[in-house]
Amino acid sequence: MTPRTLSRLTRRGFATALVGLPRKGEAAIQGSFVDRTIEMGHRLRDGAKFALPKREERVPLVIVGGGCAGLCAAWKLLKRGYRDFVLLEMEEAAGGNARHGENEVSAYPWAAHYLPVPGAHAVEVRELCEEFGLLRDGQWDERHLCHSPQERLFLHGRWQEGIEPEIASTKRDHEQFRRFQQLIAEAAASGQYTIPMERGRAGAKQGSSSAERAKPTATPLDRMSFEQWLRAQGFDSAYLHWYCDYATRDDYGARASETSAWAGIHYFAAREPEEKGPLTWPEGNGWLVRKLMERVKPHVRTGQMVHRIERRGTGRRVWTAETRFDCDTVIFAAPTFLAPYLIEDGPKASPVPTSPWLVANLTLDRPPAERGHPLCWDNVLYGSKALGYVNANHQSLRTRPDRFVWTYYWALADGDPRAVRQTLLDRPWSHWRDLILNDLQRAHRDIRECVSRIDIMRQGHAMPRPVPGFLESKERKALAEQAGSLLYAHSDVSGLALFEEAQYRGYRASEKFLKRVGKA
Numbered sequence: 281m282t283p284r285t286l287s288r289l290t291r292r293g294f295a296t297a298l299v300g301l302p303r304k305g306e307a308a309i310q311g312s313f314v315d316r317t318i319e320m321g322h323r324l325r326d327g328a329k330f331a332l333p334k335r336e337e338r339v340p341l342v343i344v345g346g347g348c349a350g351l352c353a354a355w356k357l358l359k360r361g362y363r364d365f366v367l368l369e370m371e372e373a374a375g376g377n378a379r380h381g382e383n384e385v386s387a388y389p390w391a392a393h394y395l396p397v398p399g400a401h402a403v404e405v406r407e408l409c410e411e412f413g414l415l416r417d418g419q420w421d422e423r424h425l426c427h428s429p430q431e432r433l434f435l436h437g438r439w440q441e442g443i444e445p446e447i448a449s450t451k452r453d454h455e456q457f458r459r460f461q462q463l464i465a466e467a468a469a470s471g472q473y474t475i476p477m478e479r480g481r482a483g484a485k486q487g488s489s490s491a492e493r494a495k496p497t498a499t500p501l502d503r504m505s506f507e508q509w510l511r512a513q514g515f516d517s518a519y520l521h522w523y524c525d526y527a528t529r530d531d532y533g534a535r536a537s538e539t540s541a542w543a544g545i546h547y548f549a550a551r552e553p554e555e556k557g558p559l560t561w562p563e564g565n566g567w568l569v570r571k572l573m574e575r576v577k578p579h580v581r582t583g584q585m586v587h588r589i590e591r592r593g594t595g596r597r598v599w600t601a602e603t604r605f606d607c608d609t610v611i612f613a614a615p616t617f618l619a620p621y622l623i624e625d626g627p628k629a630s631p632v633p634t635s636p637w638l639v640a641n642l643t644l645d646r647p648p649a650e651r652g653h654p655l656c657w658d659n660v661l662y663g664s665k666a667l668g669y670v671n672a673n674h675q676s677l678r679t680r681p682d683r684f685v686w687t688y689y690w691a692l693a694d695g696d697p698r699a700v701r702q703t704l705l706d707r708p709w710s711h712w713r714d715l716i717l718n719d720l721q722r723a724h725r726d727i728r729e730c731v732s733r734i735d736i737m738r739q740g741h742a743m744p745r746p747v748p749g750f751l752e753s754k755e756r757k758a759l760a761e762q763a764g765s766l767l768y769a770h771s772d773v774s775g776l777a778l779f780e781e782a783q784y785r786g787y788r789a790s791e792k793f794l795k796r797v798g799k800a
C-alpha cells in the first residue's frame with residue numbers, strides 16, 4: 281500500500297514567504313506556502329467582475345483544465361488526428377495534481393507521486409505506458425518500478441518493514457487480517473471492482489461475492505460507510521481498523537467512517553493481486569505530465585483562467601480575462617465543484633464533496649536519527665493524523681545520500697471540511713511547520729536539526745470524497761452521462777482520485793466529442 285502524493289512552480293508571486301524563528305541551538309528553517317491560485321479560485325466563488333477581453337477566437341473545441349484528464353483528452357484527440365482545439369489552464373504550468381517542483385537536492389511531487397502498474401481493464405493506461413516506453417513487449421522497464429525497500433511503519437518506538445502492523449499484533453489481529461484479505465479476494469473475483477471503475481460497475485453481477493452477500497440486505501455497499509461494513513463483518517482489530525482508515529485517508533482524504541463501503545473495498549479489490557511496482561519517479565506523476573506535454577504542448581495555453589462558460593445556440597462561449605472563445609464543444613476537465621460558479625447552465629450546487637489536503641516538501645541537510653527498518657520510499661507513522669512521507673530521492677540515480685527531500689502528506693480528514701478549509705487558510709505557515717515537525721519528531725528526535733526548508737501546498741478542494749451514496753448518486757451519474765456541447769472529464773466524475781480515472785474520463789470525453797463532430 282502506498283500513499284499518493286505541482287510542475288516547476290515559479291517562486292515568483294507565491295502568496296506568502298515566511299521564515300520560521302529557530303529554537304535554541306537550531307538553524308532557521310526556511311519555507312513558504314506555494315499555493316497562490318487559492319486567491320484566484322476565491323474570485324470565481326465570490327462572483328468577481330472580470331474586464332471584457334480584447335481578443336476573440338473561433339475554435340471548434342475548448343478543453344478547460346490542464347490536469348491529467350485534460351492533457352489525456354488532448355493526447356487522445358491528437359492520436360486520432362484531430363488538431364482543432366485549445367486547452368486552457370489557469371496555472372503557469374499544466375499538470376494539476378500531478379505537478380512537481382525541484383530544488384538543488386531533488387525533483388519532488390506536489391501531489392500525485394505514483395501510478396500503480398495497470399491491470400487488464402486499464403487498457404488506455406497500458407496504451408499510454410507503451411507509448412512512453414514504460415512497457416515494452418509485455419515487460420515493465422525496471423528503472424521506473426519502485427525500488428526496494430518500499431514501505432515501513434513506525435510503531436511502538438521503532439520502524440518495521442511493511443505497513444501492516446506487526447509489532448505487538450495478536451493472533452486475533454492476524455486472523456482478522458487474513459479474513460479481510462479473503463473477503464477482498466472474493467470481491468475482486470466478482471469483477472465489480474475495476475479501474476476504470478465504470479467498467480466493473482456496469483458489467484458485474486451484483487451479490488456474487490461474500491463481501492456483497494455479507495451486506496445488510498436492503499443496503500447496497502455504497503449506502504453504508506466502510507467502517508460500518510467492517511463492523512458488520514465482525515472485525516474489531518484496532519490494527520485492521522487503523523489500516524483501513526489509513527487507506528481511505530490516503531486515497532480519498534476521508535476517514536473510513538465517512539467513506540462509502542464500496543469505495544473502501546474498491547481501494548483493496550481493484551488492483552491486480554501480483555502487481556509489480558508501482559511506477560514512480562522523483563518528480564512523481566510530473567514525469568507523466570512531462571511526457572504528455574511533449575505531445576500536446578502546442579495546444580496548451582497556461583495562465584488562462586476560465587471565468588465563464590455560456591450557452592450560445594448549439595455551441596458554447598468561453599471567457600478568460602484575455603480572450604473570448606466561441607466554440608461548438610467544451611470539455612470541462614477542471615474540478616467539478618467549480619461548475620456552479622463557471623457554467624451558465626451548470627449544477628446549482630457542487631455535485632461533488634471534496635477533501636482538503638496539505639502537502640509539504642521538506643529539505644533535509646543530513647539523515648535524521650531513527651531506530652529499526654531503514655528509510656523506505658513510503659514511510660508511515662502509526663497513530664499520526666497525517667499519512668507520513670515519501671522519500672523523493674528514492675528512485676533517483678543521482679541520489680546524494682547526505683541530503684534528501686521528503687514529501688509529507690496530510691489529508692485533513694477530521695471535522696467539517698468547510699471549517700477545516702478555513703483553518704487551513706487562517707493559520708500561518710509556522711503553525712503547519714510546527715505540527716509537521718512535532719509529528720515527525722516521534723520517529724526522528726533530531727528532525728529539527730536536519731531540516732533546512734519546508735514548503736507547503738494547501739488545497740481546500742484537493743480531491744473528490746466518495747462519501748456514502750455519492751458513487752450511486754444521480755448527480756454523479758448526470759456528470760458521467762452528460763452529452764452535447766458540454767462534456768465533463770475531471771477525475772471527480774468517477775469519485776475516485778486516480779490517474780487512471782482522470783485518463784479514462786479525458787479519453788471518454790474526447791471520444792464523445794469526435795462522435796459529435798462525425799469523426800469517431
Ligand SMILES: Cc1cc2nc3c(=O)[nH]c(=O)nc-3n(C[C@H](O)[C@H](O)[C@H](O)COP(=O)(O)OP(=O)(O)OC[C@H]3O[C@@H](n4cnc5c(N)ncnc54)[C@H](O)[C@@H]3O)c2cc1C
Binds near residue numbers: 344743778
Ligand atoms: C495530495 C494528492 C495526492 C495524490 N496522489 C496520487 C497518486 O499518487 N497517484 C494517483 O494516481 N493519483 C493521485 N492523486 C489524485 C490526482 O488528483 C489524480 O491522479 C489526477 O492527477 C487528477 O487529474 P485531473 O485532471 O482529473 O484533475 P486536476 O489535477 O485537479 O486538474 C484540474 C486542472 O484544472 C485547472 N483549472 C481549475 N480551474 C480552472 C479554470 N477556471 N480555468 C482553467 N483551468 C482551471 C487546474 O489548475 C488543474 O490543472 C492525488 C491527489 C492529491 C490531492
